[in-house]
Amino acid sequence: MLKTALTLAALLASLSVSAADALRVAADPIPHAQILEYVQKLDPGLNLKIIEIPSGVNSNELLAHGDVDANYFQHLPYLNSQEQALGQKFAVAATVHIEPLGIYSHRHASLAQVPDKGTVAVPNNVTNLSRALYLLQANGLITLKPGFNDASKDQATPKDIAENPKHLKILEIESPQIPRALDDVDLAVINGNFALEAGLQPARDALGLEKAEGNPYANILVTTPKLLDDPRVKQLAKDLRSPAVAKFITETYAGSVIPVATE
CATH class of the missing domain: 3.40.190.10 (Periplasmic binding protein-like II)
Known part of the structure; x- marks a missing residue:
């Protein structure tokens, strides 16, 4: 501080x-x-x-x-x-x-390799946390409750996860710190600017990436x-x-x- x-x-x-x-x-x-x-x-x-x-x-x-x-x-x-x-x-x-927000890993080459009870680092601020959950849903890792249809309007939290087949543990971390956690978690959802600052290339390195079309x-x-x-x-x-x-x-x-x- x-x-x-x-x-x-x-x-x-x-x-x-x-x-x-x-x-x-x-x-x-x-x-x-x-x-x-x-x-x-x-x-x-x-x-x-x-x-x-x-x-x-x-x-x-x-x-x-x-x-x-x-x-x-x-x-x-x-x-x-x-x-x-x-x-x-x-x-x-x-x-x-x-x-585009991306899902990254230093441990796994694909999302299919993520184990049961794997750990996922996500941003801890309200809007990007919700955005991360929608991205995890888009990539088949979780399902949000009915009614969460618009990422820009229907803000989701981990309490709004309806299905979590791999029993993933969601870890909320300050956005700039998430790249540093890559070695300690199975997956990390990272904002594009922080990914670039960490030497990652979202278009090349992300296992899952937001679509540009219709992106709010x-x-x-x-x-x-x-x-x-x-x-x-x-x-x-x-x-x-x-x-x-x-x-x-x-x-x-x-x-x-x-x-x-x-x-």
Whole structure:
């Protein structure tokens, strides 16, 4: 906790010396900050200050407190849960890309090899926990109770598992820490950005991967309602939705990060 507090203090100190006209954008290191760095090269006239956010720092709190002007790291269901938790309204400036959630293992080459009473690490935050359970269901490992049909609306917890034929033990872990648990569990459900940071290639390494079509978990550029019409935010949103950035995402991440439709 002390380390997180010191990290946050150092981060806020660095933000205080930002250029007055720079658009301060908080982002996860991979792939979000990398994409923003490409945007900066693509559009030199857009003055960005890209702040890579370490684990344990809530980018939405930074945005709510005015420490940054926008953030780029999350999907809409997570943003909705954050608005409720923080009592704060935010605004979506652009929908940019999808990072398919994946199931990984260091112990097994296929899901069929997972033993009875195997262990499965899943994210412990509400939206990604539910998302993980739907992915396990899509791959035939569990079945959720009737009524859980829409992953973006019907949020599931382990209590909502109706059938668990392999008697899998669900372990809830903080999302950034899950890759480190791969050697200790049979399966791990990992967010795309954390998989990439750990050296995994979702399109190649995942034993089960979310489909891109109809996926409600596209990553978004988020700002405040007050800044939604700021020319800098609007230009960044336009750049992120451009064919050039879509091409960069497609070529750089080889199916592990998927651009949404361009403008």
